[in-house]
Amino acid sequence: MNNETLKQQNITEIDRICSLSPVIPVLTFNTLDEVLPIAEALVKGGLPVLEVTLRTDIALQAIKLIADSLPNAQVGAGTVLNPKQYDAACEAGATFIVTPGSTTELLEHALTHKVPLLPGIQTISELMHAYALGYKRFKFFPAEVSGGVNALKAFAGPIGDVRFCPTGGIRLETAADYLNLNNVMCVGGSWLTPQALINQQDWQAIQQIARDTVFQLRPHQNI
Numbered sequence: 001m002n003n004e005t006l007k008q009q010n011i012t013e014i015d016r017i018c019s020l021s022p023v024i025p026v027l028t029f030n031t032l033d034e035v036l037p038i039a040e041a042l043v044k045g046g047l048p049v050l051e052v053t054l055r056t057d058i059a060l061q062a063i064k065l066i067a068d069s070l071p072n073a074q075v076g077a078g079t080v081l082n083p084k085q086y087d088a089a090c091e092a093g094a095t096f097i098v099t100p101g102s103t104t105e106l107l108e109h110a111l112t113h114k115v116p117l118l119p120g121i122q123t124i125s126e127l128m129h130a131y132a133l134g135y136k137r138f139k140f141f142p143a144e145v146s147g148g149v150n151a152l153k154a155f156a157g158p159i160g161d162v163r164f165c166p167t168g169g170i171r172l173e174t175a176a177d178y179l180n181l182n183n184v185m186c187v188g189g190s191w192l193t194p195q196a197l198i199n200q201q202d203w204q205a206i207q208q209i210a211r212d213t214v215f216q217l218r219p220h221q222n223i
Ligand SMILES: O=C[C@H](O)COP(=O)(O)O
Pocket: 026, 167, 168, 169, 170, 188, 189, 190, 191
């Protein structure tokens, strides 16, 4: 497959994944026991797209567990910092890769890969750099402290044919403001899985947070 076809295919695949859900829960797992109950609660609550960060030792095992056990979930890897982690996450079963920022090494690596990258950008220069390489879909991170909704409105002036998944500091109360922008596909966040509920193993409450989120942000979605 030539490079241009692969680039287009990866944009189409990111669009497909990001259209499945208004919110991508960003998950950092500390123990393997909690992986499936949390993932199941979110999927049952109507949020099938999950980002598992590679911030803990068990992250790759968690991705594999979700990929093998929950066919209705789309599991991606976050906090991918280099090509080695990229390949390891794909090997574990990740169907998309998210990075907090962008390096040329990672951007070029992903252009040869069938598993698509949603690269992180924070500034217009980072956006221009990745855009020049052919990227059209981005994570905007850390969204709230980098200008939030107003920054995304400003980006739409000079570069109008790209779309974002803003993440970082977003909560249910602010998610709709982002989703109302034409250049936003979905948002990411960790608010769906409060540590206190995980400590209490209250998976039902996490499912309810997911349900409430879908109900408020995409009321017509069937759960
Ligand atoms: O590192 C940040 C997480 O990926 C998502 O941000 P958050 O905890 O502010 O929702």
